[in-house]
Amino acid sequence: MSFASLLDIELKKIRRSKIFMLLFVAVVILWLPAILNTNYSFETDAAIGIASEYNFLVQGFLALAWFMYPASMVVSTVLLKQLERTNKGMLKMLALPISSAKLCLTKFFILLLLAGLQLLLNFGVYYAGAALVSQRFAYNFLLPPLFVLKETGLLFLAAIPMLAFFWLLAVTIQTPIFSIGVGLASIVPSILMINTKYWLFYPMSYPFYLMTAEYCKLAANLGSAEMPLIPWLPIAIGITVSCLILACLRFGQAERNC
Amino acid sequence: MSLGLEWQKIKRTGVLWTFLGGGILAAVVPVINLAARSEMYLRLQDSPVDILFKGNWQLMALLNILLLVLGACVLYHIEYADNGQLKMCSLPIKESTLFFSKLGLMTGLCLVSLSLEALGMAFCLSHWFNLSQSLCLELLKYFAYAFLLLLPGGMLALILSAFCKNLWVSLGCGVIGVCAAILIPTDNFILNLFPFALPFQVLTLNTEQAVCYLLASLGEVAFMALMFLGLLKIRRTLA
Numbered sequence: 001m002s003f004a005s006l007l008d009i010e011l012k013k014i015r016r017s018k019i020f021m022l023l024f025v026a027v028v029i030l031w032l033p034a035i036l037n038t039n040y041s042f043e044t045d046a047a048i049g050i051a052s053e054y055n056f057l058v059q060g061f062l063a064l065a066w067f068m069y070p071a072s073m074v075v076s077t078v079l080l081k082q083l084e085r086t087n088k089g090m091l092k093m094l095a096l097p098i099s100s101a102k103l104c105l106t107k108f109f110i111l112l113l114l115a116g117l118q119l120l121l122n123f124g125v126y127y128a129g130a131a132l133v134s135q136r137f138a139y140n141f142l143l144p145p146l147f148v149l150k151e152t153g154l155l156f157l158a159a160i161p162m163l164a165f166f167w168l169l170a171v172t173i174q175t176p177i178f179s180i181g182v183g184l185a186s187i188v189p190s191i192l193m194i195n196t197k198y199w200l201f202y203p204m205s206y207p208f209y210l211m212t213a214e215y216c217k218l219a220a221n222l223g224s225a226e227m228p229l230i231p232w233l234p235i236a237i238g239i240t241v242s243c244l245i246l247a248c249l250r251f252g253q254a255e256r257n258c
Numbered sequence: 259m260s261l262g263l264e265w266q267k268i269k270r271t272g273v274l275w276t277f278l279g280g281g282i283l284a285a286v287v288p289v290i291n292l293a294a295r296s297e298m299y300l301r302l303q304d305s306p307v308d309i310l311f312k313g314n315w316q317l318m319a320l321l322n323i324l325l326l327v328l329g330a331c332v333l334y335h336i337e338y339a340d341n342g343q344l345k346m347c348s349l350p351i352k353e354s355t356l357f358f359s360k361l362g363l364m365t366g367l368c369l370v371s372l373s374l375e376a377l378g379m380a381f382c383l384s385h386w387f388n389l390s391q392s393l394c395l396e397l398l399k400y401f402a403y404a405f406l407l408l409l410p411g412g413m414l415a416l417i418l419s420a421f422c423k424n425l426w427v428s429l430g431c432g433v434i435g436v437c438a439a440i441l442i443p444t445d446n447f448i449l450n451l452f453p454f455a456l457p458f459q460v461l462t463l464n465t466e467q468a469v470c471y472l473l474a475s476l477g478e479v480a481f482m483a484l485m486f487l488g489l490l491k492i493r494r495t496l497a
Contacts, residue, residue: 017424017426018424018427019426019430022426022427022430022431022434025434026430026433026434026437029434029437029438029441030437030441032438032441033441033442033443063440063441067437067440068437071433071436071437072430072433074429074433075426075429075430075433076426078425078426078429079424079426082424082425082426085339086339175271175272176332176335176425177271177272177273177276177328177329177332178272178275178276180328180331180429181276181279181280181325181328184324184328184433185280185283185321185324188317188320188321188324191317
């Protein structure tokens with residue numbers, strides 16, 4: 001069975017899962033406070049040396065990267081895992097003459113697709129919000145699409161190690177409350193981790209660190225936070241690959257041992 | 259009887275361990291924070307309990323509310339997973355009794371995790387400040403307030419779980435609610451009445467506002483209980 005047809009089947013499975021609605025509502029809720037904010041402070045922006053249109057974008061993306069995006073992805077892993085729980089779907093999958101590693105990677109790819117989908121929805125809602133705010137304050141908050149796409153793409157890439165870790169949690173921990181609990185609890189300290197030098201080894205802090213670094217780059221008076229490609233990239237690739245290898249090895253183990 | 263039944267049901271779900279683990283994790287927050295930045299906190303002139311709450315409660319409250327959302331999802335998921343709900347409905351107990359038993363159980367579990375957090379703070383008080391009887395009483399007052407403000411959030415999470423059959427939908431709705439609560443500015447009184455935002459409030463010297471939040475919290479609990487009973491009736495009529 002080709003990877004494409006496996007992907008097609010997985011997409012069919014999540015068709016009626018309402019995950020699209022959940023991801024969409026999440027980004028709408030994210031941008032709502034920024035849109036409804038009636039007293040936008042242009043003075044604060046000037047004080048930290050950032051153009052208001054950039055600050056509007058970065059504040060939303062920071063909130064997304066800190067909690068909303070990782071938490072939505074934990075919910076997505078629950079979806080992928082629970083779909084196979086009902087009616088013993090996992091046993092049926094394992095009975096097929098397809099390598100379980102391939103099945104595991106297909107599911108991870110679906111997780112990546114859901115992550116991409118949420119970021120694209122965020123892209124759309126950002127423009128709708130920026131257009132509304134521009135009208136209200138008679139100031140152009142709209143940024144060039146290429147720049148916003150670049151930020152979105154960077155956020156997606158930086159979050160891949162985190163997604164691999166969440167997927168590993170979902171695959172290895174059989175009790176749902178533990179896998180979700182560890183996933184959600186691991187998001188909370190990322191705000192503390194980015195202030196230490198250990199953030200490099202904590203994949204949950206990558207998206208938030210990246211956005212903080214972008215914020216510092218855009219704001220003249222905010223100090224500096226750099227995301228050095230070396231040693232970050234090798235560590236991030238190492239974490240992703242090892243999480244995926246472990247997930248592939250553990251995929252379906254609990255059902256096989258029954 | 260019903261509460262005992264609910265207690266037995268959660269035996270192999272890991273709910274109890276999650277609440278214990280979550281409580282310990284939240285209790286460790288002030289200890290680590292003080293160990294790392296004790297000079298900054300010891301320089302402050304406020305009451306020690308006030309200092310501890312102002313410095314750590316946002317993170318601890320976030321963990322608490324996430325714990326409640328997660329606990330609520332799993333408490334109802336065990337009913338929906340193998341059609342347990344249908345079996346419960348065939349018993350001579352009201353559907354609302356099931357809900358209120360689960361609520362009672364969750365309240366008890368919440369008390370366990372809050373007690374662990376109070377112990378964590380008491381350790382901080384005895385190690386970095388001088389733990390006296392009056393400080394203990396003040397700590398208890400702060401935690402009692404925090405407990406009462408957590409109730410509406412827990413109740414809303416449980417109502418969401420009762421009406422969403424799929425674990426990811428109830429969890430997703432809960433997580434979105436918590437995200438919305440994080441985004442609400444702390445100084446806006448009306449918006450902070452949102453059940454998931456209430457737990458982030460700390461008992462302050464402004465007693466008038468504290469009483470308002472407390473009354474609002476109890477009012478929300480009563481309103482949501484009535485709303486749940488109404489929704490149950492509607493669901494039964496439509497089913």
